[in-house]
Amino acid sequence: MRTITRNGVRIDETFAEAFPMRGTALIVTAPSKRWARQAAVTMTGFATSVIGCGVEAGIDSEVEARETPDGRPGVRVLIFAMSSNDLQTQLTNRVGQCVLTSPGSACFADLTAEDTLKIGDLLRYFGDGWQISKKFGGRHFWRIPVMDGEFLCEAATGLTKAAVGGGNLLICGADYDHTLRAAEAAVDAMNQVRDAIMPFPGGIVRSGSKVGSKYKALHASTNDAFCPTLRGAVKTELDDDIGCVLEIVIDGLTEAAVADAMRAGLAAIIKLGPRNGARRVSAGNYGGKLGPFHFHLKDLLP
Amino acid sequence: MNPLVFTLKVTPPQRLDLSGLLPHLLNGKSSKDIAALEIGTTREKVTVGDLFRIRSGSADEIRFETGSERFDGIGQGLQGGRITVAGDVGINAGRRMTGGELIISGHAGPYAGSGMAGGRLEILGDAGDFLGGPREGEVNGMSGGLLLVRGTAGQRAGDRLRRGTILIEGDAGDWVGSRLIAGTLVVLGHVGANPGYLMRRGTIMLAKPPTLTPTFIDCGHFSSAFAAVFGRFLLAESRGAARLLRAPLRRFAGDMAVLGKGEIFVPA
Secondary structure, rough: OOOOEEEOOEEEEEEEEEEEEEOOOOOOEEEOHHHHHHHHHHHHOOOOHHHHHHHHHEEEEEOHHOOOOOOOOOEEEEEOOOOHHHHHHHHHHHHHHHHHHOOEEEEEEOOOOOEEEOHHHHHHHHHOOOOOOEEEEOOEEEEEOOOOOEEEEEEEEEEEEEEEEEEEEEEEEOOHHHHHHHHHHHHHHOOOOEEEEEOOHHHEEEEOOOOOOOOOOOOEEEEEEHOOHHHOOOOOOOOOOOOEEEEEEEEEEOOHHHHHHHHHHHHHHHHHHHOOEEEEEOOOOOOOOOOEEEEEEEOOOO | OOOOEEOOOOOOOOOOEEEOOOHHHOOOOOOOHOOOOEOOOOOOOOOOOHHHHEEEEEEEEEOOOOOOOOOOOOOOOOOOOOOEOOOOOOOOOOOOOOOOEEEOOOOOOOOOOOOOOOEEEEOOOOOOOOOOOOOOOOOOOOOOEEEOOOOOOOOOOOOOOOEEEEEEEEOOOOOOOOOOOOOEEEEEEOOOOOOOOOOOOOOOEEOOOOOOOOOOEEEEEEEOOOHHHHHHHHOOOHHHHHHHHHHHHEEEEOOOOOOOEEEEEEEE
């Protein structure tokens, strides 16, 4: 594969192939930062990949108290799914089980769009007839009595069909330590990008997959071409100086957000350089035939 | 664009029905057409031209340079645009309006904002009885929008309120929020007897401690993000209301003589 070298890091002339998704954004607030974070972490837990979790979700950013609708500390959460139905089901379950239940929490829409997803409009029934509807300033809220007071929840939130999922970087380094350092630097930089999340643990996935398997029941299996321990046994993509590969997957509310996140990640990896971090960066695709969004690494270089 | 301006030439000889002078009805009409509109309410015919000097302009904003207690139905059925009155108005101001903005710098008679469903009505002076309430034979009062009274309100303000927000910065008379169905009513001044009389659902917020009937039950300290969110919404309209909502609140549920799912908030 042709490569471009920047600050000693080889960048493959390839592209990340991404797919259209449905997405939404919420702000979860609580009396303290700790409990706002707790509610957000809980509701975005077990949401790494649509394949096994139904949705991909993550924390976009923390929101200062003065910028939240109720003046309390908040966290902005993004949730993505392959269909509007899946997103609606997961949204109801996750807000209902993880935010409604979290001490002192409130839940607000943070995406304005023509299409909507219900939140409070469904969760209100938990109030068993004591729920109170409030409409003012063009917004609709439900107040649901709970044991610590009231759960305030926006009736609905916006749904975007222009979300993009599956942007990615494959970070290749000499060994585990160097590769992880580069991946961590990249995730830290990408976390600063608005409207994008990295849904895997800490933003990083070590078990990249390929389409298909030798076992009929499985649709995906380990990406053997990037597994260092198999380099002699399979048709490998790895150079002799690569001993470890980590991947970062990005979902964004817009195509631009995914591109911005990838750009920020690439810049951080390149800045770190091959001595301290990664020796090479690649990206995953399926030949360009499956996903309509192609993020070419050479276009995203600093 | 210049507004369309009406200036009163003589004291109205009879009560006037100004419900025809709305932006969506006057748009595209010439001054001559407007001058010919009948606004009388008796057998004596009265036209706009008889009483008003008209300065032509865009009907999206209509301005009455003078007011009169005989101006009835001003802004009645307003759908959009803006009407301002530099003075007093009579009954039914902003009745059944669904959008736009109506600003009255003087006092308004009874039934101001009666059955309004949207938009913003601001009365800088006092309002008469039945603020936002239904007229005879109607089931619901105000069902949306924002109704602000900077002065006082008469009796039964917010009668049969169903949705929307009423804010009275001054005092309100007896039976404030009577027969409330839902919606929110805030009074920063003192209220008369029997606030929330027969209210089913909905919210009344009273900055000055009222005397409640025994059919309102103390629910103790109120803790919810709602107060903060609503307070931020009202901050743009009224500092006093925002201050009320920042302070701790106590909740009373009622009216237990009926459904009892309403609430009255008072400072804790």
